[in-house]
């Protein structure tokens with residue numbers, strides 16, 4: 001209903017003749033739009049060098065500074081646990097975070113800074129049809145709603161990036177740049193990031209990664225055969241491949257080698273030749289006896305003595321395998337399953353009077369050799385395989401763009417640490433979680449996953465919506481439930497210790513009323529309302545996770561939830577079932593008490609916290625104790641709390657929120 005836009009028409013004509021003179025730039029109103037690169041244009045018509053802005057080798061686009069600002073801007077949000085949708089909530093070490101990944105990456109910065117070994121992401125490819133999330137924090141909501149009718153269930157803003165909008169690449173770059181910037185912080189020095197992308201944005205994405213990770217840390221731009229049939233035809237060429245871009249943060253030492261072909265079998269026992277494989281001791285983080293108490297048990301050493309898993313530093317550790325492992329069962333039956341060697345403790349330490357102890361190693365009987373990986377990825381599954389995997393689990397195809405677990409398993413296997421954290425913040429149908437479960441079942445690893453997914457609505461009339469799934473996050477969670485069962489069943493005895501649970505955490509506004517952050521702006525009339533600084537709809541468990549986030553406590557540590565009842569001067573303590581509601585309204589003398597990682601953190605957010613309760617908690621000598629500022633039974637109890645802890649447990653840090 002409009003006359004032809006002459007400017008657009010001219011731009012199109014110029015683009016036809018001189019496509020390199022068309023760029024994305026800011027118009028006179030500061031909006032990003034398609035425009036002419038006049039410096040380039042002048043140079044195109046001159047045989048001399050035309051004066052212009054200083055040239056630099058760099059990636060630039062209008063909105064880059066905003067992207068940096070977006071990555072750094074603080075947010076007043078929190079993660080609220082959702083027991084009902086979780087599996088093994090109290091004990092699992094896996095997390096499923098529902099919400100925008102920009103918020104999630106910010107919330108995780110404190111706790112997971114430098115701790116993640118592997119990030120795999122498969123973002124929207126910017127095909128012109130896939131939605132991307134609008135981070136325009138500067139734009140007010142009303143202006144936005146006028147511009148677009150796209151919102152999700154939560155009121156989150158979703159915008160389709162279509163090629164005609166004149167800011168096609170700029171929008172996508174801004175979206176991806178801030179997230180990659182935050183990913184760099186999360187990665188450990190030996191961490192790896194792997195991203196999948198197609199021809200559309202591979203060049204831009206590579207530039208972003210080169211800039212943030214450094215071109216020297218680029219491991220590969222590996223083509224992956226995604227369509228076995230050769231793919232769609234495009235001007236006579238078929239593009240049946242996508243790319244996997246791989247970067248390490250600082251060091252390539254973590255890259256494991258592919259086990260292949262020959263390798264000398266230089267040892268021999270009654271069953272034939274073998275060579276020494278991995279040792280049975282668990283190494284690295286979570287290798288203390290307390291991390292896996294069931295995996296501290298004696299094995300018979302060659303001299304008939306009992307070998308226990310002591311670490312090099314003399315501390316009690318644990319074996320990599322549980323007693324139920326079929327190989328361990330064979331060892332108990334007297335078979336020569338392990339190669340044994342005596343090894344001294346570090347720094348001539350002694351344990352039980354001994355300076356060395358027996359250490360078992362696996363025996364490798366196949367002829368194998370370690371070689372570097374090939375980056376020609378044509379044997380790690382295709383899109384069709386990914387769809388088949390989903391159909392096997394659901395009976396139909398609930399999600400359009402899944403990746404095959406075999407590809408992600410290859411990515412995971414690149415990192416040698418089998419006890420690491422794997423993050424996917426464009427989780428979709430949670431193929432990465434499925435791949436982590438499979439990897440752990442295959443090699444008895446204890447990798448943990450963190451999936452992040454926006455609760456993006458399933459498309460109207462889609463098979464998923466018809467089957468009752470409201471959002472893609474709902475599909476992802478159900479995928480993990482189903483895949484977990486399947487992987488565990490298929491692993492048989494090897495799957496007994498497999499962690500197939502996940503803790504669901506949902507991004508929401510802060511638990512605290514505004515006054516908590518800006519007390520000087522509270523008005524007299526509303527002061528009474530603000531005596532309790534916690535929003536009414538928030539539960540004690542919400543506050544627990546807020547405290548964990550604020551203190552940088554690992555969100556996957558085991559939680560013990562207890563009900564403490566004071567009766568006739570005696571405490572009765574019980575542990576309610578996983579989903580049993582203790583009730584947020586504590587009746588007099590009944591309290592909900594949380595312990596995180598046994599004694600790392602103890603919290604009680606109920607009202608009426610008395611000196612009796614404080615003393616009983618202090619007896620447990622937690623590292624940190626937290627209460628609600630308004631939760632103390634009296635001013636005296638509040639003042640005395642610190643004194644009580646000082647006397648009974650001086651090592652405890654006490655706080656109230």
Ligand SMILES: C[S@@+](CC[C@H](N)C(=O)[O-])C[C@H]1O[C@@H](n2cnc3c(N)ncnc32)[C@H](O)[C@@H]1O
Nearest residue numbers: 100101122133402403426428429431453454456
């Ligand atoms: C290409 S799909 C990933 C598919 C996934 N690799 C799989 O195998 O199922 C990209 C996903 O990112 C999600 N997404 C897009 N923007 C997001 C954001 N800002 N935060 C979290 N997830 C987002 C989309 O909902 C979509 O599910």
